[in-house]
Amino acid sequence: MDALPTTPSFRLDARRALVTGAGRGIGLACAAALAQAGAHVTLAARGHGEIEAGAAAIRAAGGQADALTLDVNDVAGTARAIEGVAPFEILLNNAGTNRPKSVIDVSEEDYDAVLGLNLKAAFFVAQAVSRRMIDAGLNGSIIHMGSQMGHVGGPQRSLYCASKWGLEGMSKAMALDLAPHGIRSNTIAPTFIETPMTKPFFEDKAFLVSILTKIKLGRLGTVQDLMGAVVFLASDAAGLMTGTSLIVDGGWTAE
Template sequence: MRSEIASNRFGYSTLVRSCCIGREIAKALCKGGANVYGLSRTKELLDTLKEECPTIKTLCCDLNDWDATRKAVQDIGPIDLLVNNAGISLLQNFLDVTPEVYDQVMNVNLKAVINVSQIAAKTMIDRGVGGAIVNISSIASERALQRHTVYCVSKAGLNQMTKVMALELGPHKIRVNAVCPTIIMTELGRAFWSDPIVNKPYIDRTPLGRFGEIEDVVHTVMFLLSDKSAMIHGTTIPIDGGLFVS
């Protein structure tokens, strides 16, 4: 699922761009009393999200379309929190990378982040309220993965963009941070990574000896959105069980 979700920040307005992890972030915000808007190009996914959280409002839109996305997000209203979580990965060997795959991945993983973040940040600045933005990156931003050339580059770019955003938006009291999850056991993750032959090399390199669960990401993001992280700004936090230090 690729979506944007706007909410009422435990008192703020929040925007979450999402897949299944973003879906759980949106539900957590909903449980906290947030007013949530879901934006996705797939109506069926929005329908099931609304079934799970009837208070969520939904909008159909493709993140690849700059103008349509901008119009949809602008129509939502004031935004105080933003979670950029939508992302795609199209696997190709380095020697086989095509312009089409490069453009498609970069459009979602970086260009759409710029688009939505500009809108959200400008509403925060215009209202003088400050806010918080969390970008969902990946361990692939730091670890080279075979057949993930464009994905790795997009996430490394997202990390650096997080720092630039923090530098420029900090004076407006807008905090910007990123999280870098390891392999997360979503439904798709379990289907592929539950095989011990496949997962053993990665588990052996992880000091905590396991992959991440969706709630590991959700809890970290919720913390970064909250005032409890009021002095955390411009950071990239691994959610990796220690993989980065091994």
């Protein structure tokens, strides 16, 4: 018989990864996951102390990490920062925000804040990273942190849904533009994830029950539920995946 095929590697040794919004929660967990898979990870956020602490924790655990202080809403400043360091082969576009309100209560400032960070900033970070990859002749993986709310609607989520549906379309078109350069673009679409930032919302029992009735596996997500997904999409194991979404929602969107 022919030799058995070998599973493509999930390892990321010698690759450089950039994670935005990496100071806490999902971003920090996914930065740790990439480092545990062998990548050299650059943690980026506005809060210098948080990302320095995160990078130090990764190094203490045996990984490779550094910190890059930047505000992704500053498009020109972010591009300069990315141009000033060695090119990345992996990007996790994770920085984001939400302002839950009824559509009738949303202000223009709310709109600009949510769409500006979740969509505009994500676009230009990916553009800057992609340009450096192409100039260096590197293949790579761009991962956008989307949401199940980029596949369905939700009450008081008009802005968030608009940004995350937009992210899905952006990623698909980006995948087409970047495929000739060997660069893949995908999204991860989580359900509600329990983090220190989101935990207070779940103390509202009625809200928690409403969520758990839709998550068919019957529990909130954890940051660990996303760590394997980001490593997979970053790795050669996902080598034929581009322009699609990896939905990690416990069955929310299956119904």
